[in-house]
Amino acid sequence: MNYSDYFNFEVVKNSNKSNARAGIFKTPHGIIETPIFMPVGTNSAVKMMTNEQVLNCGAQIILANSYHMYLRAGTERVKKAGGLHGWMNFHKPILTDSGGFQVFSLSKLRKITPEGIYFQDPKNGSKHFISPEISMKIQEDLGADIIMAFDECSPYPCDYKQAKKALDTTNMWLERCFEAHKNYNQALFPIVQGAFFDDLRIESAKFVSQFDTPGYAIGGVSVGEPTDIKNHITEITAPLLPFNKPRYLMGVGTPVDLINGIKYGVDMFDCVLPTRNARHGTFFTYEGNKIIKNKCFEDDFTPLEEKCNCYTCRNHTKAYIRHLYKTQEATAATLLSIHNIHFLLNLVKDLRNSIMEGNFEEYSNRLIEGFKINS
Amino acid sequence: MNYSDYFNFEVVKNSNKSNARAGIFKTPHGIIETPIFMPVGTNSAVKMMTNEQVLNCGAQIILANSYHMYLRAGTERVKKAGGLHGWMNFHKPILTDSGGFQVFSLSKLRKITPEGIYFQDPKNGSKHFISPEISMKIQEDLGADIIMAFDECSPYPCDYKQAKKALDTTNMWLERCFEAHKNYNQALFPIVQGAFFDDLRIESAKFVSQFDTPGYAIGGVSVGEPTDIKNHITEITAPLLPFNKPRYLMGVGTPVDLINGIKYGVDMFDCVLPTRNARHGTFFTYEGNKIIKNKCFEDDFTPLEEKCNCYTCRNHTKAYIRHLYKTQEATAATLLSIHNIHFLLNLVKDLRNSIMEGNFEEYSNRLIEGFKINS
Numbered sequence: 181m182n183y184s185d186y187f188n189f190e191v192v193k194n195s196n197k198s199n200a201r202a203g204i205f206k207t208p209h210g211i212i213e214t215p216i217f218m219p220v221g222t223n224s225a226v227k228m229m230t231n232e233q234v235l236n237c238g239a240q241i242i243l244a245n246s247y248h249m250y251l252r253a254g255t256e257r258v259k260k261a262g263g264l265h266g267w268m269n270f271h272k273p274i275l276t277d278s279g280g281f282q283v284f285s286l287s288k289l290r291k292i293t294p295e296g297i298y299f300q301d302p303k304n305g306s307k308h309f310i311s312p313e314i315s316m317k318i319q320e321d322l323g324a325d326i327i328m329a330f331d332e333c334s335p336y337p338c339d340y341k342q343a344k345k346a347l348d349t350t351n352m353w354l355e356r357c358f359e360a361h362k363n364y365n366q367a368l369f370p371i372v373q374g375a376f377f378d379d380l381r382i383e384s385a386k387f388v389s390q391f392d393t394p395g396y397a398i399g400g401v402s403v404g405e406p407t408d409i410k411n412h413i414t415e416i417t418a419p420l421l422p423f424n425k426p427r428y429l430m431g432v433g434t435p436v437d438l439i440n441g442i443k444y445g446v447d448m449f450d451c452v453l454p455t456r457n458a459r460h461g462t463f464f465t466y467e468g469n470k471i472i473k474n475k476c477f478e479d480d481f482t483p484l485e486e487k488c489n490c491y492t493c494r495n496h497t498k499a500y501i502r503h504l505y506k507t508q509e510a511t512a513a514t515l516l517s518i519h520n521i522h523f524l525l526n527l528v529k530d531l532r533n534s535i536m537e538g539n540f541e542e543y544s545n546r547l548i549e550g551f552k553i554n555s
Numbered sequence: 556m557n558y559s560d561y562f563n564f565e566v567v568k569n570s571n572k573s574n575a576r577a578g579i580f581k582t583p584h585g586i587i588e589t590p591i592f593m594p595v596g597t598n599s600a601v602k603m604m605t606n607e608q609v610l611n612c613g614a615q616i617i618l619a620n621s622y623h624m625y626l627r628a629g630t631e632r633v634k635k636a637g638g639l640h641g642w643m644n645f646h647k648p649i650l651t652d653s654g655g656f657q658v659f660s661l662s663k664l665r666k667i668t669p670e671g672i673y674f675q676d677p678k679n680g681s682k683h684f685i686s687p688e689i690s691m692k693i694q695e696d697l698g699a700d701i702i703m704a705f706d707e708c709s710p711y712p713c714d715y716k717q718a719k720k721a722l723d724t725t726n727m728w729l730e731r732c733f734e735a736h737k738n739y740n741q742a743l744f745p746i747v748q749g750a751f752f753d754d755l756r757i758e759s760a761k762f763v764s765q766f767d768t769p770g771y772a773i774g775g776v777s778v779g780e781p782t783d784i785k786n787h788i789t790e791i792t793a794p795l796l797p798f799n800k801p802r803y804l805m806g807v808g809t810p811v812d813l814i815n816g817i818k819y820g821v822d823m824f825d826c827v828l829p830t831r832n833a834r835h836g837t838f839f840t841y842e843g844n845k846i847i848k849n850k851c852f853e854d855d856f857t858p859l860e861e862k863c864n865c866y867t868c869r870n871h872t873k874a875y876i877r878h879l880y881k882t883q884e885a886t887a888a889t890l891l892s893i894h895n896i897h898f899l900l901n902l903v904k905d906l907r908n909s910i911m912e913g914n915f916e917e918y919s920n921r922l923i924e925g926f927k928i929n930s
Contacts, residue, residue, distance in 0.1 A: 225879050225886040231870065233605075253878045261856055261874065269870045481636055495606065495644045499636065503628045504600050510885055511600040 186365045187394035189426050195540050199419055199445030202535040205426050207273045207325040208365050212240045214426055214447035215532055217524040223248050224268050227455040228517040231270050237522040241273040243450045246318050247282035251301055255321040263323020275326040278315045284333050312356035326367045329357045334375040336405040343375035351387050358391055367394035372417055376409055385420035395426040402431040411440050418445040435464060435527055436551050439544045442531055454520030459513045461505050464523040468554030477502045490522035561740045562769035564801050570915050574794055574820030577910040580801050582648045582700040583740050587615045589801055589822035590907055592899040598623050599643050602830045603892045606645050612897040616648040618825045621693050622657035626676055630696040638698020650701040653690045659708050687731035701742045704732045709750040711780040718750035726762050733766055742769035747792055751784050760795035770801040777806040786815050793820040810839060810902055811926050814919045817906055829895030834888045836880050839898040843929030852877045865897035
């Protein structure tokens with residue numbers, strides 16, 4: 181057995197004016213049409229939503245966080261339920277991160293060693309250790325279609341020496357991840373690091389490309405850096421990754437970030453933004469982000485976005501959702517989450533169609549002009 | 556025009572061993588098969604749920620609170636949206652209460668006069684006045700199929716003199732409500748009051764029965780009194796109301812309360828309990844209430860209730876929902892709300908079937924034995 185029994189990626193169309201491409205990614209739980217956005221289900225549920233609602237938004241793949249599943253649900257328990265697919269009763273592709281980013285973010289509660297990361301659970305002080313091998317074991321128990329390498333993410337800003345050291349650790353850990361991981365029905369994606377230094381990013385992209393695996397990720401962006409730096413790093417990194425494999429830009433992003441990522445040759449995205457924004461009353465439109473509690477929506481009996489076909493926009497008005505939001509009805513956050521998730525999924529679908537039709541650049545430039553109206 | 560153009564109620568079967576009956580209630584927005592439970596959408600949304608989820612639970616009619624709609628949404632705004640049906644985009648029957656109970660509950664912030672009730676909004680101190688006439692106007696703007704008389708509810712406990720005085724006010728206000736209300740496409744239900752005094756309840760039931768209207772309600776129960784007192788008052792009051800009209804027991808209740816109410820001849824119920832319980836992690840089963848966070852459910856890969864066919868029970872396990880609840884994922888409250896609402900709707904449907912088949916008493920006694928297991 182090898183990966184090709186379970187995974188296959190094909191670029192079905194690529195732009196001749198940019199690196200944008202449309203692909204088909206075959207996984208054990210189904211086909212993903214790329215470029216794709218992956219809704220995040222941190223604790224094995226997309227916040228405020230049921231699986232049915234997530235699927236009705238057009239989700240083809242979702243993400244769950246290993247760190248939260250390990251500490252809060254218990255990976256043994258999830259394994260007993262048949263892995264995340266059985267546990268959640270979600271039978272489309274699932275991706276898990278390695279837990280590295282969450283553990284790294286604990287700053288004061290963790291210690292990075294060459295062996296792995298020692299950390300304390302911020303909720304109860306219990307002590308834990310995750311190494312590349314343990315991360316692989318956790319992710320094997322969780323059973324997602326796509327699993328991520330255990331890496332060390334650099335903060336922003338960060339000096340060269342620190343970034344280089346983190347990259348060396350990441351590379352060493354990557355070899356151990358591939359050594360430990362033997363399930364060919366779970367695709368192990370290595371992660372490009374190297375902070376915001378071009379040469380480190382190039383070194384890292386070359387390093388991860390040596391591994392023959394079903395896909396590759398770009399990590400360490402969306403950690404607080406300005407947009408132009410994020411774009412630059414994505415632009416130089418993505419094309420260095422194997423052309424015939426999907427490229428995943430981790431933790432991105434906004435509608436404009438997705439457009440830029442696609443232009444640079446990225447195929448997969450995830451971000452908590454659509455659901456987090458929804459809980460805070462912000463919704464996506466083709467004229468940029470809008471805030472539901474604004475007084476101008478008090479008597480607005482039109483949908484959140486006229487051109488949207490989501491459950492929320494087919495059924496409810498801004499005036500109604502605003503009232504629910506102002507009276508702290510959780511249904512408001514659900515309705516806004518449905519809209520925001522649907523919006524991003526529909527955006528990448530439309531962008532994919534424009535790639536297929538050969539007019540991605542014109543179409544996406546027009547969208548970006550619209551998004552600027554409210555920014 | 557008169558009420559019979561819009562409303563009709565028919566008792567299609569009544570038990571010969573109790574006052575239980577099955578009926579069909581025709582309203583402007585559709586047929587309601589009684590006995591029925593009405594989910595409560597305080598702020599014009601059932602808490603934690605979308606309309607789609609409420610309808611998929613089998614809801615035939617829902618309730619919204621005039622008090623909250625008046626203070627928070629603005630009744631003019633709702634009217635502009637086409638009344639509650641347009642505002643919510645919910646096109647089955649809707650019932651609004653009069654606001655009387657909520658205003659009455661403000662205790663220190665309200666003053667009852669023969670003219671009406673002066674009160675302050677507890678959120679911002681703004682001053683308001685609701686009279687029978689104003690309540691009718693509010694409810695006409697909201698446009699529900701069934702609207703409720705503006706009454707004075709007595710607390711529990713309450714002395715005879717106080718109860719008698721409140722009843723006299725209620726009766727006087729009832730005449731003013733009927734005087735003010737002229738929309739025959741909105742059925743005005745009078746409310747029996749009289750606290751927990753048999754003679755006052757009898758007097759009140761006789762008084763309200765004089766009005767020829769599509770239905771009648773029993774109010775002033777579920778205000779903190781012991782169950783046997785609630786049952787006694789329901790038992791003596793319900794049969795005094797016109798046989799050929801639906802009887803609505805306000806603010807009730809638990810699965811056992813519904814069974815008892817039906818036995819005494821009640822046709823309609825509403826209560827915030829199923830959704831409130833859900834938010835606090837309690838779910839209904841045929842063995843009584845259970846608490847999702849209990850450790851015994853940690854590895855329980857069975858549905859909340861084996862005999863339940865709701866979305867939650869068809870798709871998820873106790874172990875999964877417990878994990879979501881413990882990690883404070885709102886999706887847990889949604890899944891539990893769906894289950895609890897479906898449970899009560901399915902319960903009244905099964906009880907209706909047992910009435911039709913002539914075995915309500917045996918069937919409901921068996922259910923009550925089951926509910927005792929966890930009580």
